[in-house]
Amino acid sequence: MKRIAISPRNNWQTEVEKLGFGFHTTDVPYWSETAYYSFDSSQIDTLERAAAELWQLCLKAVEFVIDLRIYHEFAIPNWMAEHIERSWNDDAPSVYGRFDLAYNGTGEPKLLEFNADTPTSLFEAAIVQWFWLQDFKKEKDQFNSIHEKLIEYWRSTKPYLRHSKLYFACVQGSLEDLTTTEYLRDTAIQAGLDTNFIHIEDIGWSEEYRVFVDEEGKDIHQIFKLYPWEWLVHEDFGRNIITDENKVFWIEPSWKMILSNKALLPLLWQLFPNHKNLLPTYRTPSALKSYVRKPVLSREGANIQIVREGNIIVESKGEYGEEGYVYQELYDLPNFDGNHPVIGSWIIGQQPAGIGIRETSGLITDNSSRFVPHLIE
Amino acid sequence: MRKSKVVHLVLITSLVSACEQAPQKSLFLRSDTTARYSRRVTGNSYVAFRPYGYYSPSGTYIRSGYHSIAISERANVGANTSKTKAIRGGFGRSAMKVSS
Numbered sequence: 385m386k387r388i389a390i391s392p393r394n395n396w397q398t399e400v401e402k403l404g405f406g407f408h409t410t411d412v413p414y415w416s417e418t419a420y421y422s423f424d425s426s427q428i429d430t431l432e433r434a435a436a437e438l439w440q441l442c443l444k445a446v447e448f449v450i451d452l453r454i455y456h457e458f459a460i461p462n463w464m465a466e467h468i469e470r471s472w473n474d475d476a477p478s479v480y481g482r483f484d485l486a487y488n489g490t491g492e493p494k495l496l497e498f499n500a501d502t503p504t505s506l507f508e509a510a511i512v513q514w515f516w517l518q519d520f521k522k523e524k525d526q527f528n529s530i531h532e533k534l535i536e537y538w539r540s541t542k543p544y545l546r547h548s549k550l551y552f553a554c555v556q557g558s559l560e561d562l563t564t565t566e567y568l569r570d571t572a573i574q575a576g577l578d579t580n581f582i583h584i585e586d587i588g589w590s591e592e593y594r595v596f597v598d599e600e601g602k603d604i605h606q607i608f609k610l611y612p613w614e615w616l617v618h619e620d621f622g623r624n625i626i627t628d629e630n631k632v633f634w635i636e637p638s639w640k641m642i643l644s645n646k647a648l649l650p651l652l653w654q655l656f657p658n659h660k661n662l663l664p665t666y667r668t669p670s671a672l673k674s675y676v677r678k679p680v681l682s683r684e685g686a687n688i689q690i691v692r693e694g695n696i697i698v699e700s701k702g703e704y705g706e707e708g709y710v711y712q713e714l715y716d717l718p719n720f721d722g723n724h725p726v727i728g729s730w731i732i733g734q735q736p737a738g739i740g741i742r743e744t745s746g747l748i749t750d751n752s753s754r755f756v757p758h759l760i761e
Numbered sequence: 762m763r764k765s766k767v768v769h770l771v772l773i774t775s776l777v778s779a780c781e782q783a784p785q786k787s788l789f790l791r792s793d794t795t796a797r798y799s800r801r802v803t804g805n806s807y808v809a810f811r812p813y814g815y816y817s818p819s820g821t822y823i824r825s826g827y828h829s830i831a832i833s834e835r836a837n838v839g840a841n842t843s844k845t846k847a848i849r850g851g852f853g854r855s856a857m858k859v860s861s
């Protein structure tokens with residue numbers, strides 16, 4: 385694994401905007417093609433195997449939580465238990481997830497966390513870096529069949545979905561969220577599904593019929609939502625989810641609440657101690673002297689504290705932590721001339737499908753990180 | 762090869778240009794207010810909302826409301842009191858964006 389500095393395409397902004405990528409720059413470029421990461425084929429094999437194995441561990445962890453009904457440990461309200469169990473037993477469609485891995489090209493990748501419910505950076509990984517490679521070195525390969533696998537997966541869900549529109553929803557006012565949502569809808573359309581878009585704020589609830597409706601009053605039977613389950617269940621319509629007469633198919637399904645939660649990390653360590661792709665993680669600092677403290681529910685690197693030998697070395701601000709914390713053994717991210725990459729390893733359906741790399745100058749991968757493309761030598 | 766062989770996009774590519782356009786004045790029709798719309802066009806030409814009603818025993822025509830095939834059946838039920846009463850805004854208050 386190498387980090388290689390290059391000159392970006394002269395017109396890179398225009399090129400990525402042609403694809404529909406409008407959030408490539410905030411204060412600083414988010415999409416960065418001033419460098420790329422290069423892997424050899426055996427390193428990609430290692431990453432692919434790790435993702436496949438971690439996915440299997442996660443499924444076993446979900447089964448464990450459901451069997452023991454320990455939802456309180458995940459800050460999941462008990463009234464969601466039946467919904468979660470039904471979605472699990474019905475094998476409700478689950479489209480995607482992203483493992484964040486620490487890996488420097490040697491040894492085994494280590495799981496930092498799993499974004500199982502509302503992972504973003506999908507469009508950058510599936511599309512923008514694919515087209516970058518077409519311009520940069522078309523003959524080279526890339527670990528990235530995300531686009532193909534999304535279309536295949538949507539196609540495979542057809543027998544499970546109902547004969548009505550599949551809605552795609554995200555919040556108003558975020559181009560990043562809109563891009564991810566519309567990209568997924570793009571792949572669903574290519575798979576032959578009948579789709580519609582709705583902002584999450586426009587979803588209606590009919591008290592009379594006890595159903596969710598769209599802006600025109602039509603029943604919603606199935607919906608992909610780029611909106612976390614932990615927010616849905618705590619908002620005004622939250623409890624309507626369990627009384628809804630149509631029993632809407634929510635994608636991602638509600639059993640993903642168990643996986644999109646940092647409480648998963650100590651559970652995995654408890655169930656599979658010393659697994660090569662896991663880091664020791666607990667609900668208390670225990671015997672750890674150097675660790676990363678993460679809120680059970682949090683986003684974009686908020687409220688992270690890094691402690692080395694008992695001393696806080698970095699801390700990020702935020703509003704999370706109410707549900708408690710987990711403590712993960714400190715694992716130094718690779719350092720390529722001051723750039724610290726985290727590998728986002730995508731699961732589409734049930735299969736590893738590719739990677740996207742975000743790097744930071746600091747030790748916490750937050751909303752100031754850069755997306756850097758990769759290729760296979 | 763481990764990369765997608767071909768990538769076609771059918772929807773997303775228009776997103777940036779669509780977002781750059783100046784907001785236009787639009788008329789949004791709520792399905793639960795159709796009963797209040799006034800008469801538009803009669804005859805064989807297409808109309809968005811068709812009036813319907815009945816004749817009372819005294820022979821007076823009483824308009825019940827308007828209907829449209831473009832909106833849900835439930836929202837076409839006529840008088841305001843029996844329209845679908847949808848509440849909105851019960852989701853989406855937790856944050857401005859989701860990215861994780």
